[in-house]
Amino acid sequence: MNRRDFMKMTGVGSIAASLPLSFKLHAVDEEFTGKFLVNLQVEGAWDVSSICDPKMNVPGEAIVNSWAQQGETQTAGKIHYAQFANNAAFFEKYYQDMLIINGIDSQTNSHSAGVTHNWSGRISAGYPTLTALYAAVNAPNLPINYINNGGYSETAGLTRYTRLSDSYAIKNIVRPTESNWNPDEKWIPDVDNDLVKQLRNKQMLEKLSNGTLTIRERLAINNYKSSLDNASILTRFADELNQVGSLYEDERGTEFWSSLKRQMQLALISMKAGVSVAADLQIGGFDTHSNHDVLQSELMAHTTDSIDFFWEFAGQMGLAERIVLVVTSDFSRTPYYNDSNGKDHWPVGSAIIMELDAPWGNRVVGLTDEGQNVVPINPLTLQPQQNGGSIIYPKHVMQALREYMGISNSPLLNPFPFNNSENFAFFNPSVSTPQNADPRNSIRI
Numbered sequence: 001m002n003r004r005d006f007m008k009m010t011g012v013g014s015i016a017a018s019l020p021l022s023f024k025l026h027a028v029d030e031e032f033t034g035k036f037l038v039n040l041q042v043e044g045a046w047d048v049s050s051i052c053d054p055k056m057n058v059p060g061e062a063i064v065n066s067w068a069q070q071g072e073t074q075t076a077g078k079i080h081y082a083q084f085a086n087n088a089a090f091f092e093k094y095y096q097d098m099l100i101i102n103g104i105d106s107q108t109n110s111h112s113a114g115v116t117h118n119w120s121g122r123i124s125a126g127y128p129t130l131t132a133l134y135a136a137v138n139a140p141n142l143p144i145n146y147i148n149n150g151g152y153s154e155t156a157g158l159t160r161y162t163r164l165s166d167s168y169a170i171k172n173i174v175r176p177t178e179s180n181w182n183p184d185e186k187w188i189p190d191v192d193n194d195l196v197k198q199l200r201n202k203q204m205l206e207k208l209s210n211g212t213l214t215i216r217e218r219l220a221i222n223n224y225k226s227s228l229d230n231a232s233i234l235t236r237f238a239d240e241l242n243q244v245g246s247l248y249e250d251e252r253g254t255e256f257w258s259s260l261k262r263q264m265q266l267a268l269i270s271m272k273a274g275v276s277v278a279a280d281l282q283i284g285g286f287d288t289h290s291n292h293d294v295l296q297s298e299l300m301a302h303t304t305d306s307i308d309f310f311w312e313f314a315g316q317m318g319l320a321e322r323i324v325l326v327v328t329s330d331f332s333r334t335p336y337y338n339d340s341n342g343k344d345h346w347p348v349g350s351a352i353i354m355e356l357d358a359p360w361g362n363r364v365v366g367l368t369d370e371g372q373n374v375v376p377i378n379p380l381t382l383q384p385q386q387n388g389g390s391i392i393y394p395k396h397v398m399q400a401l402r403e404y405m406g407i408s409n410s411p412l413l414n415p416f417p418f419n420n421s422e423n424f425a426f427f428n429p430s431v432s433t434p435q436n437a438d439p440r441n442s443i444r445i
Contacts, residue, residue: 041151042329044286048350053102054082062336077362090304103366106331109345114330119152121398128156131278147279236273253298256285290340327352335372363432379422
């Protein structure tokens with residue numbers, strides 16, 4: 001991709017795409033030095049029995065996975081994975097840096113409910129994403145503090161999200177007098193641009209002095225003015241874009257199209273530039289009601305390859321040690337095939353949480369039986385406990401991540417409580433859940 005095509009394709013298509021009424025951009029935050037939070041939304045419902053919660057076949061029962069007719073459950077460190085797609089390369093490289101949470105009950109087979117539940121922690125609408133909360137708490141004034149590339153993007157009025165789609169927009173904001181094709185060419189002289197700015201500011205002040213403005217109109221003008229006043233910080237983003245040069249082209253498979261690697265690049269470039277702290281990445285196509293094996297294999301291979309690319313690129317940007325990556329889906333797929341060689345919706349799924357050199361890595365929490373049904377566990381010991389044990393729901397994962405990311409005590413979260421009766425020891429490195437109770441791991445047909 002040449003520079004011109006890059007500038008056409010990538011950038012900010014919607015600065016403040018979801019600007020809440022109460023939001024007002026003030027002076028830019030001091031340089032952010034904490035962790036960055038990235039959430040990969042795997043949409044359509046991945047088949048966890050073919051990745052991180054592997055299931056074998058048992059004689060006399062329906063085939064759960066075609067790969068299990070020739071392959072077997074594999075192990076990287078303490079993590080079990082399916083002999084499917086490109087899983088071996090992925091898990092062997094990153095098992096020490098990942099926590100697998102199996103047996104998450106989404107309590108639904110509906111995509112819309114599953115998306116809302118898994119990325120907000122509540123099955124009904126209204127709660128913001130974890131990424132929106134993190135950006136609102138840690139960097140409310142950064143110009144593109146929260147990047148969302150599609151999927152669930154609720155902010156609940158705490159902040160706004162940005163979608164990166166058209167770099168002409170950001171270039172025009174940062175350097176409005178320059179040609180998009182030739183930085184040495186000026187659309188108008190700088191002296192004339194200064195006069196335009198003076199006139200614009202004069203007109204906005206005159207509007208603000210109008211006593212008949214509604215609250216919404218006044219806020220809109222204030223937001224517009226302050227966003228222009230603080231646009232200079234985006235120069236860092238533009239400079240980082242210039243240094244990276246060409247970005248990844250879209251990738252296509254049998255029935256999917258993906259911009260995932262480019263999403264990853266732009267999110268990491270934004271974080272490197274100091275203008276973002278949280279991002280949602282999105283890959284779809286996993287709703288495989290037919291031709292399941294072919295489509296899931298392609299998509300999973302692309303997804304794990306992209307995650308590998310993400311960590312490699314983060315390393316090049318000097319950010320890898322500061323990132324927490326959360327990978328989840330709407331729910332999962334049935335532990336059997338339908339008449340179209342597909343798999344339908346199944347409410348019990350998994351999450352993969354990654355951080356380089358984390359003390360809680362190389363662990364699995366949660367358990368499902370041979371039929372991919374939830375096995376209750378003790379929240380503290382994480383051992384199976386049929387009587388009196390607890391089931392993992394998305395709210396437990398979200399609450400634990402809120403605490404781990406250091407935002408659970410912020411007053412901004414007060415309107416969005418989970419009120420969990422139990423807290424799972426997901427990040428306690430000394431406990432985990434045994435994964436050898438499934439007979440399918442030792443019996444193959």
